[in-house]
Amino acid sequence: MTQVSPQKAFLSAEELVFFREHGYLVRKILDDASVARYVHAIEDARRERGDTQRMGNIQFLQPGKAIRGIQDIICNGDILAACRDLLGEGIIVDGASLFYGEAGVDYRQGWHRDVLQVPDEQIDLNWFSADYHYNYVQMNMPLTTDGCLWIVPGSHRRQLDAEERTVFGNTEKMAPVDAPELSTGKQIVLQPGEAVFYNNYAVHRGWGGVLQDKRITIHMGFHSTQHAPTLHFGVLDHTEYSLEYLSSLEPCVREALRAHLVERARHPEVNVYHAYHQQFLKKEFKTT
Numbered sequence: 446m447t448q449v450s451p452q453k454a455f456l457s458a459e460e461l462v463f464f465r466e467h468g469y470l471v472r473k474i475l476d477d478a479s480v481a482r483y484v485h486a487i488e489d490a491r492r493e494r495g496d497t498q499r500m501g502n503i504q505f506l507q508p509g510k511a512i513r514g515i516q517d518i519i520c521n522g523d524i525l526a527a528c529r530d531l532l533g534e535g536i537i538v539d540g541a542s543l544f545y546g547e548a549g550v551d552y553r554q555g556w557h558r559d560v561l562q563v564p565d566e567q568i569d570l571n572w573f574s575a576d577y578h579y580n581y582v583q584m585n586m587p588l589t590t591d592g593c594l595w596i597v598p599g600s601h602r603r604q605l606d607a608e609e610r611t612v613f614g615n616t617e618k619m620a621p622v623d624a625p626e627l628s629t630g631k632q633i634v635l636q637p638g639e640a641v642f643y644n645n646y647a648v649h650r651g652w653g654g655v656l657q658d659k660r661i662t663i664h665m666g667f668h669s670t671q672h673a674p675t676l677h678f679g680v681l682d683h684t685e686y687s688l689e690y691l692s693s694l695e696p697c698v699r700e701a702l703r704a705h706l707v708e709r710a711r712h713p714e715v716n717v718y719h720a721y722h723q724q725f726l727k728k729e730f731k732t733t
């Protein structure tokens with residue numbers, strides 16, 4: 446009988462408990478040479494596209510916006526191993542964006558949970574509880590020092606507390622951008638090549654104020670085929686992945702997008718969220 450050897454764990458038992466309780470985890474992923482390679486590929490691509498006054502959110506796996514030189518990040522063994530430890534086998538890449546902002550860009554989002562794309566009446570409060578099976582992990586991996594992500598540790602596994610309720614008002618989705626500060630908010634400051642894996646149901650926000658330095662951060666989302674989708678699986682626009690586009694990709698990227706297509710075919714119910722999510726991105730970011 447063929448023995449399938451179990452994959453070696455990447456995260457320690459302590460890290461898994463930390464992620465479950467606090468909703469985030471920081472790990473070093475890229476060495477300096479890989480950071481430099483990706484920055485070079487991005488700066489080349491940005492020169493052709495021109496600059497912007499807003500934080501960019503460039504969906505680098507889509508044909509019209511592709512940044513070929515960074516696409517192989519979706520095959521990074523350590524990132525996939527971390528996601529496997531957090532979610533289970535059958536890791537499928539979903540979101541893949543580049544946050545790009547020049548020094549001087551003013552970047553402020555309201556505190557939110559990533560349920561913005563769901564009509565209010567479909568939001569289930571059970572999603573924000575300790576026993577809910579969460580099946581999506583989001584990751585920010587900066588290539589420059591980045592302190593733009595803020596999170597309220599532990600808020601993914603409970604309802605909004607009294608302070609949060611005051612700033613959110615009668616919605617579970619997003620507080621106004623000019624709402625008072627949350628005393629429990631924690632700024633996550635990352636060095637180039639470090640990644641933060643986080644639960645996107647936790648209360649969080651992107652907030653840099655007026656950026657002192659350029660921001661170049663790779664942002665991704667992952668799902669496991671072992672469990673039903675949770676939000677917001679369905680970020681990639683799979684309808685754009687033609688055979689011609691797929692065959693132009695590096696083999697590992699092609700295989701990852703093929704696996705994404707197979708999983709999207711198993712879950713057509715998430716397609717409705719895709720459209721809502723794109724509307725959110727256009728409001729919060731410059732997406733071209």
Ligand SMILES: O=C(O)CCC(=O)C(=O)O
Pocket residue numbers: 544554559585593594645649650651652
């Ligand atoms: O790192 C950031 O800018 C925040 C991103 C964010 O809030 C989100 O994707 O929901």
